[in-house]
Every structure is written in C-alpha cells, then in structure tokens.
Amino acid sequence: MKQEQRDTYLELCIPYILGRLNPGNKKQFEVHLRTGCKECTKELAELQNSLALLPLALKQQAPPSGAKERLITKAVSGKFEQPRPEKSRVEKLRPERATRPQLSRRAPEQIEAHTATAPPAQRSWYGYAAAVAAFFIILAFGLYMNDLIKTIGKQNTQIVALQDELQRRGEVLKILQSQRIEIVFMNGLETNPAGYGKIIWDPIKKTAIFQVANLPAVPQGKDYQLWIIKNKMSISGGVFSVTSEKGGESYFKVMNLDVGEKKDFDAFTVTLEPKGGAPQPTGVMYLLGATATN
Amino acid sequence: MLLAVVAQQIEQNQQDADLVKRIQQQDKKALSQLYDLYSPILYPLALRIVSSQEEAEDVLQEVFLQIWSKVSTYTLDRGSVYSWLVATSRNKAIGRLRSINYNRTVKEVEETHSGSHEEADSNSHPVLALKGYTETIREALRGLSKLEVKILELSYYKGYSQSEIARVLKMPLGTVKMKMRKGIQRLRQVAQRRVGAA
Incomplete structure (x- = not known):
C-alpha cells in the first residue's frame, strides 16, 4: 500500500471512531480493516482507549435511585426489546481476501466534510427553512392560481362578448349577401348630433339589422328603444344599450319588422326609455331616419 | 511502581471480563456489580450528551441489557471492558441525540x-x-x-x-x-x- 493511501486511511480513523464517516466511506474503510491492516487496527484501539478517558474528567454522578433495580427487573423479566448488535469500532474484523478499496480521490478533509448528517440544531434549522419555503411556495402558488382564475373569468367574458359580436356581424353579412337589400340612414338629433345609424334589411325575408354609432352610453335604469313608425303608429323594434367602448358602436337584430318595402313605413327612430322599454315612445329622441320616398 | 500500576490495570480488566461473562450467563449479581462499578462514570457521560436524566438512564439500561442478552460483541481481545462500555454508551447516547429533535441553534x-x-x-x-x-x-x-x-x-x-x-x-x-x-x-x-x- 502506498504511503499516501496509508495516510488517508489513518486520517479516517478519527472520524470513524467518532462515528462521523459517511456510509460510503465507512463501508470502504471497513473493507480495508478486513484486509487486516495492523496499523489502522492499532490506531483505532489507541483512539478508543484515549477517548474513553474523557468521561473521567466529568463529575461523577450516580444514576437516579431505583435505576439499577429497574434494569435488573427488566433483564430478569426478559421483557425488553432485544437491542441490535452494535459492532465496536475497534472490533477485530474478520480478515478476508484483500481487495483494493477505491476510496474517493478527494482529500480526507473533503471526504469527512461530506458527511451526510448535519448537527441536530442545524438539521432543525433546515427543517424550519424547508417548512417556511414550502409555505411561501404554496402561498405564491395560491396567489398565482387566484390570479389565473380571475384572468380566465375575464377571458371567458371576453370570449362570450366576442362570440356575440361575431354572431351579429355574421347576421349583417348574411343580410348583405341577400339578393336585395334596403338601407335607411339615421342621423343624430339636437340631443346628440354626432350619433348615426343604419337599418339594413332584406325586404324579401323581412329580416333587418340595426347599426348605431356615437350614441352616449345609456344611463343607469335606462335603455335605448328602436321604433318603427308606420301610419303614424310607433311599433317597438327592440331595446338595446351601448357602452362607451368602440365609440358606442354596435349591431342589433331588429325585432317585429314586418315591413317589406320602404313605402310601407314612414321612419325609424331611437328614443331613451326606462329600462326594459316602453309601449310607446316617451323619452328624448336620439336618432331619426325617414324613408326618401316619404 | 509502574509494574504495580500495569498489573493493577490488567487485573481490573480481567475482573471486568469475568463479570461480562457471568452477566452473559444471566448472573444478576454480576450485572449489579458491573453496574455499580461503571455507572457513576457512564451515567454522567450519557447525561452530558442527551441532557435528560430519563434518556441517560435509558442509555445505560440499553448498554447493560445488551451484555445481558448476549447480543454484545465484546470479547477481551477488543480492549478493556471500560473502553468498550464508554464507546458503546457514547454511541448510543449520540444516536438518541440525533433522533431527538433538539431545537437548538448554533448560538445556543x-x-x-x-x-x-x-x-x-x-x-x-x-x-x-x-x-x-x-x-x-x-x-x-x-x-x-x-x-x-x-x-x-x-x-x-x-x-x-x-x-x-x-x-x-x-x-x-x-x-x-x-x-x-x-x-x-x-x-x-x-x-x-x-x-x-x-
């Protein structure tokens, strides 16, 4: 055995006798001892004898009263957990076929430094640190999930709105694709001159789309209502509301449209009515569109 | 003088070894004798490590029961009974110390x-x-x-x-x-x- 390797083994004797070699190096060291290394065996025996003197410096103290009796009672009764055999670290290990142990090539202090177990206080801190870290990870994950759920909710609302919008645009497109269409332009009145709108309808199918723009957002408790004026009678074409988004522009399907030709009606108008609409126009007029023929 | 001291130590170890042998043959008087002889040294050692009277007593009990139940691997060629007892007590106490969650900081x-x-x-x-x-x-x-x-x-x-x-x-x-x-x-x-x- 090379001197360097011998020194490495001798240096491992102290952590070994104190039970602080990591399992891998301990196993390798014990393999080495089984080869019958006299130097290491002697070193370990001397270390054990030397360290055994340390408790002599402690103040002697008898065990609590009754401890011996408890021990003897337990021993005689045989009612005790059979202790596991504990090999003395200087136990003369049975020599076996010499093998060349592959000790780590790290320096001895590194081997010892990589001892797996941390001191009790430090292990405890590791435990606390891990618990605190786990708590914050869970908290962060919870907050993230909460945000995610809110975002998903918002996106779902947006999806519904977009689907609605898509449907309306689809209906506009359907009407525009019709063989024949009629359009009535509606203009803003004194209350809101910037407002405008169109009624686009298919006289053959008697379906119509109403497009408005630049109307103010409806106040709370109010709705806009479309009226079809026919023979000086006002027929409700449906209620709607607009928001400030997209400049108050929107499309609606016109209800109760039984007119076919332009000559069959007088005008279209939009008024602001109580929420849900009124049987007859009562509020301020915002848009008006009359047929050219009238 | 030196020869007398060495002779005394050899004699002591031989007596200890005889006690161990008798304990392994379930001689409770021998168990009592060995306990009386070394527990005043082993108990403070265990107490110093585990910082609990109850735990320290348990450590001693385990060590002596190990001899009694013949699980002990002690033989004379492994050194003195005293060294073996000290090493075994220390190892068991350290084992307990590691298993007990002593919430102590480095400062402590x-x-x-x-x-x-x-x-x-x-x-x-x-x-x-x-x-x-x-x-x-x-x-x-x-x-x-x-x-x-x-x-x-x-x-x-x-x-x-x-x-x-x-x-x-x-x-x-x-x-x-x-x-x-x-x-x-x-x-x-x-x-x-x-x-x-x-």
Whole structure:
C-alpha cells in the first residue's frame, strides 16, 4: 500500500471512531480493516482507549435511585426489546481476501466534510427553512392560481362578448349577401348630433339589422328603444344599450319588422326609455331616419 | 511502581471480563456489580450528551441489557471492558441525540460549550485502576486551549463532524482537524501512561 493511501486511511480513523464517516466511506474503510491492516487496527484501539478517558474528567454522578433495580427487573423479566448488535469500532474484523478499496480521490478533509448528517440544531434549522419555503411556495402558488382564475373569468367574458359580436356581424353579412337589400340612414338629433345609424334589411325575408354609432352610453335604469313608425303608429323594434367602448358602436337584430318595402313605413327612430322599454315612445329622441320616398 | 500500576490495570480488566461473562450467563449479581462499578462514570457521560436524566438512564439500561442478552460483541481481545462500555454508551447516547429533535441553534451550542468540563471529584472513582486518572485527564485538558477543548467536546459529546465544527466555529476545516488531533494526542499520552509501559 502506498504511503499516501496509508495516510488517508489513518486520517479516517478519527472520524470513524467518532462515528462521523459517511456510509460510503465507512463501508470502504471497513473493507480495508478486513484486509487486516495492523496499523489502522492499532490506531483505532489507541483512539478508543484515549477517548474513553474523557468521561473521567466529568463529575461523577450516580444514576437516579431505583435505576439499577429497574434494569435488573427488566433483564430478569426478559421483557425488553432485544437491542441490535452494535459492532465496536475497534472490533477485530474478520480478515478476508484483500481487495483494493477505491476510496474517493478527494482529500480526507473533503471526504469527512461530506458527511451526510448535519448537527441536530442545524438539521432543525433546515427543517424550519424547508417548512417556511414550502409555505411561501404554496402561498405564491395560491396567489398565482387566484390570479389565473380571475384572468380566465375575464377571458371567458371576453370570449362570450366576442362570440356575440361575431354572431351579429355574421347576421349583417348574411343580410348583405341577400339578393336585395334596403338601407335607411339615421342621423343624430339636437340631443346628440354626432350619433348615426343604419337599418339594413332584406325586404324579401323581412329580416333587418340595426347599426348605431356615437350614441352616449345609456344611463343607469335606462335603455335605448328602436321604433318603427308606420301610419303614424310607433311599433317597438327592440331595446338595446351601448357602452362607451368602440365609440358606442354596435349591431342589433331588429325585432317585429314586418315591413317589406320602404313605402310601407314612414321612419325609424331611437328614443331613451326606462329600462326594459316602453309601449310607446316617451323619452328624448336620439336618432331619426325617414324613408326618401316619404 | 509502574509494574504495580500495569498489573493493577490488567487485573481490573480481567475482573471486568469475568463479570461480562457471568452477566452473559444471566448472573444478576454480576450485572449489579458491573453496574455499580461503571455507572457513576457512564451515567454522567450519557447525561452530558442527551441532557435528560430519563434518556441517560435509558442509555445505560440499553448498554447493560445488551451484555445481558448476549447480543454484545465484546470479547477481551477488543480492549478493556471500560473502553468498550464508554464507546458503546457514547454511541448510543449520540444516536438518541440525533433522533431527538433538539431545537437548538448554533448560538445556543456555542453558549453551552463556552465553559469547559465540570470539575470531577479527584480520585473518587470506584474502579481502583482508574484512580488518579481524573487529575491526569484534567491536567491534560488544562494543557489545551479553550478552543481545542471546545472542538474535542463538540465532537465527542455532540457528535459533530469536523466539517460541522468548522462551520459552527467559523474556522477552516484544516485548523479544526489540527486542533482535534492535538487534543486527542494529549489524551493518548495519558492513555499510554496508563497502559503504556505494557
């Protein structure tokens, strides 16, 4: 055995006798001892004898009263957990076929430094640190999930709105694709001159789309209502509301449209009515569109 | 004089070995004798490590029951009964210390170990062969610096590895190893004086 390797083994004797070699190096060291290394065996025996003197410096103290009796009672009764055999670290290990142990090539202090177990206080801190870290990870994950759920909710609302919008645009497109269409332009009145709108309808199918723009957002408790004026009678074409988004522009399907030709009606108008609409126009007029023929 | 001391130690160890043999044959009188002989040394050792009277008593009980149940691997060629008892008690106590969640910070450990060994009662050991060694050990420890004693104690009584001690005391690992070797060397000189001439 090379001197360097011998020194490495001798240096491992102290952590070994104190039970602080990591399992891998301990196993390798014990393999080495089984080869019958006299130097290491002697070193370990001397270390054990030397360290055994340390408790002599402690103040002697008898065990609590009754401890011996408890021990003897337990021993005689045989009612005790059979202790596991504990090999003395200087136990003369049975020599076996010499093998060349592959000790780590790290320096001895590194081997010892990589001892797996941390001191009790430090292990405890590791435990606390891990618990605190786990708590914050869970908290962060919870907050993230909460945000995610809110975002998903918002996106779902947006999806519904977009689907609605898509449907309306689809209906506009359907009407525009019709063989024949009629359009009535509606203009803003004194209350809101910037407002405008169109009624686009298919006289053959008697379906119509109403497009408005630049109307103010409806106040709370109010709705806009479309009226079809026919023979000086006002027929409700449906209620709607607009928001400030997209400049108050929107499309609606016109209800109760039984007119076919332009000559069959007088005008279209939009008024602001109580929420849900009124049987007859009562509020301020915002848009008006009359047929050219009238 | 030296021959007489050595003869006394050999005789003591032979007596101890006989006691162990009788204990393994379920002789409770022998168990009682060995307990009386060494428990005043082993109990404070365990107590120093686990810091609990109940745990320390359990450690002693385990050690002696190990001999009684013949699980013990002790034989004479493995050194003195005393060394074996000390090593086994220390290992069991350290094992318990590791299994108990001692919520102690490094600061607490340092504070605990800022002092040195408690002063032992000189020459009060019941074991004749150990008489006189109390003062010698104390002298040997006095010859070491406070830091060297602390390193030895953290290692022996708290089961810290050299690298852990280096971390706790914030010093290079090489220094810790050097100082520990010095402390053990001092103890070894005392041990050699004890068994030495043989």
